[in-house]
Amino acid sequence: MPPAFLSNVLRKTPTIARLANRGVLSVSGSQAPEFLHGLLSTQVSDPPKGPFYSAFLHAQGRVMYDVFLYTQQTSTGLPGYLLExxxxxxxxxxxxxxxxxxxxxxxVKIRDVSDQYDVWTAWGSELVSEVPKTWNWAKSGCVEPVWGGDKWPWGTEHESIADRRADTLGKRLLIRKGDKQANSHDIGSASDYLLHRIALGVSEGIDDIVPMHAFPMESNLDVMGALDFRKGCYVGQELTVRTYHTGMVRKRILPVLLHEPGNPSESIGAIPEFPLHLDIRPMRTALPSQDKALPRLRGNGKLFSTYGQFGLALLRLEHVISALKNELAFEIENPSDGKIWQVSPWFPNWWPEPPVEE
Structure with missing residues (x-):
């Protein structure tokens, strides 16, 4: 469960914020669907059903880019796409x-149209109705959302997407530069959005999904609907599907609370900035017994995006389970002052429950 005082720092009103560092490419032409289908980690139907979230992998199955694919109305009547x-x-x-x-x-024609669009995200209101979903678990620990009903879960509007990576995440919009976004939402900041997605455990971009290093399942791309394990050949497909069938997902990105050693406290004074990709060390707090063996303290975790006391971290799942049972703790050293902080992970409320073993 998330810390009780997390709700005190989250925005309570419907909010919209512009996101910097986001590029937009236009992909058009009669063979655009076929072209993208051979590269993206999800199906690209022809004609398109609507926008969606996906990824480009390299040949060894690591993530190069996580992307949003929007549909676009073109003057030729052929399918057009915008990649964010x-x-x-x-x-x-x-x-x-x-x-x-x-x-x-x-x-296929590919153009950089970043100078034509701003990327916005909106959350905190019933912008879109949630499409029901269940979860498909593989023995490897890979998880896929299974969407119910006959509606396209990501929405069907052009240049807009219902962000289904996590429940209540909101909506994403491409707004042409110079156009005003008329709505009743408060204008927030990119930092407000960062805290919103940290609270939901949603990784995004190069800070969290490190290009050429991150594995897609460890970055939760499967849980967030960006992987199709039954799709035919695409770049990076071989290792991804092999992991699904014969491998094991041992790490995941989860939200964490950074606090002084001991019980978390809502008031701890000034919070220093934590550099990206600091090592998180597992530390044993309970002794093994004859009845129960504790996991080996092998491998460090990594700290990714942070906002104040809250952040995202890549951790071994066996260590997380032990930490939630108070058998193990995580700690991190901030190089700015040499102070040791404790790292407490949690599973978001929307996170899929693993099936009960019979």
């Missing part, structure tokens, strides 16, 4: 030249 992604520099090849190398002779 984190455009900051990273170890991954820049998106535009990466896609162009796969065009070959296909009838």
């Amino acid at each position: 992604y984190d455009c900051r520099s990273s170890e991954a090849q820049p998106m535009l030249p990466m896609l162009k190398q796969y065009v070959l002779r296909k009838k």
